[in-house]
Amino acid sequence: MVRAAWPLISMGKKRQQLSVDELQQIKWALGTCLAVLSAWTGFYLDVNAELWIAAVTLVGAAVLVRPKLPSRVPGWVHRLAFPVIVAAFVVDLYASRDTLPALVRVELLLLGYRLISYRRRRDDLQIVVLGLFLVVIAGVLTVSLFFAVQILAFTACALGFLLLTTLVDATRTSEAVAAPGEVPAWAQDIHWRRLVGRVRAASDWRVVALGAVLFGGVVVVSAALFLAIPRFEVGNSLFLDRLIKKQSRTGFSETIRFGDVTSIQADERVAFTVDVNDSKRLPGVPYWRMVLLDEYHEGGFRMPAELRSEMTRSRSEGRTRASGGVSGRKGDVTSWRFYFEPGVSRFLPLAGGFNELRFNRALAFQYNGKLRLLALSAEPAELLGYEVTGMETSAVMPDNLFAESDRGRLRPSRAGPDYRKLALAPEDRRRLDALVATLSGQGGISAEEFSRRATAWLARNHTYAMESTLPPGLGDPLVRWLTSKGPGHCEFFAGGFTLLARAAGYPVRIVTGFKGGNWNAFSDSLIVRNSMAHAWCEIWNGSDAWIRVDPTPGAFSVGEPGPEMAAAQLMGRRLDSGWGARFDGLRVFWYRRVVNFDQGTQLELASGARREIREALRWLRGEVQGALKQGEAWLRAPWSGARWGVIGLGAVLAAGLAWVGARHGRGVWWWLSTWGRQRHGGDPVRREAGRWLLQIEARGMGRDAEGEALRSDLLRLRYGPPGRAARALPVFARARKAVRRGGRRTG
Amino acid sequence: MSDFVSGAAIAEAKAALSRVRANMGLNIKGKDDVIDQVLICLAAGGHLLIEDLPGVGKTTLAYSLARSMDCVFSRIQFTSDLLPSDVTGVAIYDESVREFVFKRGPVFANVVLADEINRATPKTQSALLEVMDRARVTVDGEPHAVGSPFMVFATQNPVDYEGTFPLPESQMDRFLMRIHMGYPLPADELEILRTIRGGYDSIQLNPVIVRSEVLQLQSLAAQVFVEDSVLEYVLKLVSATRTEAEFKSGISVRGGLALKSAAQARALLMGRDFVVPDDITHLVIPVFAHRLALGRPSSDAVEERRAVTTVLKRILAALPLPV
Structure with a gap:
């Protein structure tokens, strides 16, 4: 058996050395890991290759457990492999008429084939190249945190793999590839646990540390390059975003239907993250508005067709900025950065109107300033970052246009949908009016007072439950629920309130979006999860503004909560901790520093660094000048016995230190260096x-x-x-x- | 300056052992390595099993050592009718004092040559167990200390096994080392031929070391420093014999201690107050080989010993030295 004296293993120490066979075994394991790791990137892509990926994973696991398996592959498989792969690619291309997915699939096929054959040097290199192609494609498209983890693992794996390939190649024995049906010597007797023990025994921690430092260096250089290179949108440039796999999330809904039994799933995945530069401006319980549902039609609330159509039409094609047009917010420089996850909605969360909005890239969006709604023309396929300055967070939202309309000075259609409209059957309307009569009494009460009475009545008669039930019978489902004692969730309470208010003649609308958020102390940001999706109402106060009303028990509020309620809500805000929060913090870091790292941030960072360096140099110059002046003043001062004493003491100390250094310095240095x-x-x-x-x-x-x-x-x-x-x-x-x-x- | 044994004491010990070596060399020609192993055994306070053919100088070797040390030498020829009391001694009734008086056997000496030990019955062989372990004999419930220092030189013929009783493992374990004399080189044998033939009684050697010095040597050897990594190396060797499939069973704890003692003695012989891995590797085969037996049946004793040695060499090659 050939013994290898690789620097990696020996470093001049008489420790155990790994044989070439053992190096081959490690290389086999690393190559398999590399292929499987690369194949897994396909999970991010919408290329219908799940079966291929599963097959590559299974084959990888099999050849790792039983390295003799490739010897059992018949010779004709190797002879026909490449013609068949080429033919499969051509057929796939013809059938799908889409080059890139076909390329990804043929890559997976090639990786799978490489796993079932004993590899020569060129085959090893091919695995690295194939893997790199897949990782780069998936990484460029998704820019996700998982990609960051994966590229790190891939880099480490590939570095080790290439090093071993070079080492094994240096023995000039690697080209002797085993013939079909033949098991190479290194695969005859592999015992992975023993091999791990041998590697541990043969490894020199200094070399391992050096490897880790080099790997860290690669990461640092990559990060520096990332910070330094000009920004551009690769996804848009390559038109590849259609390949990204869409992940739908549960929680938020753009329509509400009450006809069926509904249940809410607690999806704890992050919906979006809010990064605010002044956390004091964050309300106790923020309400993130996304959709207005005005029209009650056949047992459900929906956005009027005209508004939906308007929000789909993009007036801001290819733009990055928009003005919110909210008066009186010019001086508010509070910056709210949203990192919106894909798969949630095309409507984007806002707490209210704003001064200015800026996306991290040019895209097609529509902002309705009248309703304070922001929508993209299509649901984002990847994480979207946008910054809002001067955003309203108040529960009272002024609406001059509706006020004009309400006073009859404006045609109602210009002010928006009819918020009093209630299309109900006469029998349902009669039952609803009876309920309203008990609430408003003789009439003439304000919208706020009606809201308090209605929400209190709802809380008395219905309990909150994740799963709602409807009493059997005919008629409008929501009226049936109102007249029953059945439990319901936020949509039922919001819908019920809307029906009651409209029946009483108050303009009211349902808003859906998210409520609250968990404060992550690791990233100093608010994490909003899909489970926080919520529905509430906005009622017209009769004069100039819409007032937020949350009729759901437990969250009940009309307008701004009182000081006690706000404090209780603030205290009750969940503080995320533990490993989950750390991971979320890491994600936020990823959003801030990588995904949302545009040219503006880059310039900001560069100018910040320049400012810091200038400050440091100024401080240093000041310190040196101060010391020189002190020295000069000291020299110019009259000489005395005490000063000669100080000089003498200093000289003695210096001589003593020099002696100690000469006598023991080398020893101390040696002890320190070997510590x-x-x-x-x-x-x-x-x-x-x-x-x-x-x-x-x-x-x-x-x-x-x-x-x-x-x-x-x-x-x-x-x-x-x-x-x-x-x-x-x-x-x-x-x-x-x-x-x-x-x-x-x-x- | 050593914290354990003074340099002067080590130098004195080395000089004393060199004197004994030179003195023995006057009679034992061309067997310096064998003499060194005997001296190691002496300094470690152990017993020696010499396995070789008759007439290669086993008795002369033992006698030369005894004479060099000014010690009492005794020889017991083991035969199948030898009784334990013939070895240890017996209590006989003395009419003059009207009580039983213990008559010491030949084991009461400093250097005892147990010639052809495997010819005696197991019962007689067992008579040596206590004396080899504790340097005392118990007769009729009364212990009797034998000489100090006490060293047993046992011999046996590995080829002629007709009418012999193989030593039990417990007995083998009590021998510190097993060595082979082997034939001398032609030049040395020629010199032997030139000398006048005489029995070992005619060997004229002056003592070069007194008994108290031997005891001091043994005390010094026990104080020789063994660094932890060397001890770990010994432990790894012992463990390797226990997990080796070729062996019926591994080395006992006593075997490991024996290797350590022998290595300390060798370090002293070399003039060192510490053990180096070389001491261990030099002594593994003489100290371990006779304590091990193959797991598979072997038709020939010589073949079995060779196989055991081969496996031990393989273990030595596989285990990295502590560096």
């Missing part, structure tokens, strides 16, 4: 002596009298009784000289 090398009972002298012993033995020294004396001294330091550290340094110095002399002679 932490804890082998041989934590005695670095023994370790060092062992190292020099190996060196002089490897050079065949120690045969003459001088060498024998040196060897004897080193043996004593290495194996002798403890307590000889003071004598160690001269012996090591002799050993160093002897080895250098020996090296020159040999050279």
Whole structure:
């Protein structure tokens, strides 16, 4: 068996060395991991390749557990493999008429084939190239945190794999690939656990640390390049975003229907993250508005067709900015950065109107300033970042246009949908009016007062439940629910309130979106999850504004909560902690620094760094100048005995330090430099002596009298009784000289 | 400066052992390595099993050692009719004092040569167990200390096994080392031929070391420093024999201790106050081989010993030295 003395393994130490067969075994394992890791990137892509990925994973696991399996693959498979793969690609291309998905699928096929054959050097390199293609495609498209993890794992794996490929190739034995049906020598007897033990025994932690440092260097250089290169949108440039797999999330809904039994699933995935530069501006319980549902039609609330159509039409094609047109918010510089996850909705969350909106890239969007609604022309396929400045968070939302309309000065259609409209059957209307009569009494009460009475009545008669039930019978389902005692969730309460208010003649509308959020202390940001999706109402106060009313029990509020309620809500805000929160914090970091890292942020960072450097230089210059002035003043001051004493003391101290340095400096430095090398009972002298012993033995020294004396001294330091550290340094110095002399002679 | 044994004491010990070596060398020609192993055994306070053919100098070796040390030498020829009391001694009734008086056997000496030990019955062989372990004999419930220092030289013929009783494992374990004399080199044998033939009683050697010095040597050897990594190496070797499929059973704890003691003695012989891995590797086969038996049946004793040695060499090659 050929023994390899690789620097990775030995570093001049007489420790266990890995054989070429063992290196081959590790290479086999790394190559398999690399192929499987690359194949998994296909999960991000919408290329209908789940079966292929599963097959590659299974094959990878099988050949890892049973490395002899490839020898059982018949020879004709290898002969036909490439013609069949090419034919499969052509057929796939013809059938799908889509180049890129077909390319991804053929890549997976090639990876799978490479796994079932013993690889030569060129095949190993092919695995790296194929894997890189898949990882880059998936990474460029998704820019997700998982991609970051995956590319790190891929890089580490590929570096190790290429190193082993080079090492094995250096023995000039690697090209002898096994014939079909033949098991190569290295695959004859693989025992992974034993191999791991051997690797541990043969590894030098310094080399491992060096590898880790190099890997860290690669990561740092990549990060620096990322920060330095000009920004551009690769996804848009390559028109590849159609490949990204869409993930729908549960929680938020754009329509509400009451005809069926509904249940809400608690989807704890993140819907969006809010990063606010002044956390004091964050309300106790923020309401993130996304959709207005005005029209009650056949047992459900929906957005009027005209409004839906308007929100779909993009007036801002290819733009990055929009003005909110909200008066009186010019001076508000509070910045709200939203990181909106894909798969939630095409409607984007806002707390209210704003001064300015800025996306991290040009896209097609529509903002309805009248309703304070923001929508994209299509649901984003990847994470979307946008920044809003001067945003309203109040529960009272002024609407001059509707006020004009309400006073009859404007045609109602210009002010928006009819918020009083209630299309109900006469029997349902009669039952509803009876309920309203009990609430409003003789009439003439304000919208706020009606809201308080209605929400209190709802809370008395219905309980909150994730799963709602409707009493059997005919007629409008929501009226049936109102007249029953059945439980319901937020949509029932909001819908019920809307029906009651409209029947009483108050303009009211349903808003859906998200409520609240968890504060993540690791990232200082608000994390809003899909489970926080909510529905509430906005009622016209009769004069100039819409007032938020949340009729759901437990969250009940009309307008701004009182100070006690706000404090209770603030105290009740969940604080995320633990590993989940750490991971969310990492995601936010990823959004802030990578996904949302546009040219503006880049310039901001560069100018910040320049500012910091200038500040540091100014501080340094000031300190030096101050010290020089002090010295000058000291020199110019009249001389006295005390000053001569200080000078003398300083000279004595300096001389003492110089003496200590000359006497013990080298020893201290040596102890410091060898500190932490804890082998041989934590005695670095023994370790060092062992190292020099190996060196002089490897050079065949120690045969003459001088060498024998040196060897004897080193043996004593290495194996002798403890307590000889003071004598160690001269012996090591002799050993160093002897080895250098020996090296020159040999050279 | 050593914290354990003074340099002067080590130098004195080395000089004393060198004197014994040179003195023995006057009679034992061309067997310096065998003499060294005997001296290691002496300094470690162990017993020696010499396995070789008759007439290669086993008795002369034991006698030379005894004479060099100014110690009492005794030889017991083991035969199948030898009784335990013939070895240890017996209590006989003395009419003059009207009580039983213990008559010491030949084991009461400093160097005892148990010639052809495997010819005696197991019962008689067992008579040596206590004395080899504790350096005392118990007769009629009364312990009797034998000489100090006490060393047993046992011999046996590995080829002629007709009418012999193989030593039990417990007995084998009590021998520190098993060595082979082997034939001398032609030049040395020629010199032997030139000398006048005489029995070992005619060997004239002056003592070069006194008994108290031998005891001091043994005390010094026990104080020789063994670094932890070397001890771990010994442990790894012992463990390797226990997990080796070829062996019926592994080395006992006593075997591991024996290797350590022998290595300490070798370090002393070399003039060191610490053990190096070389001491261990030099002594693994003489200390371990006789304590191990193959798991598979073997038709030939010599073949079995060779196989055991081969496996031990393989274990030695596989285990990295502590560096």
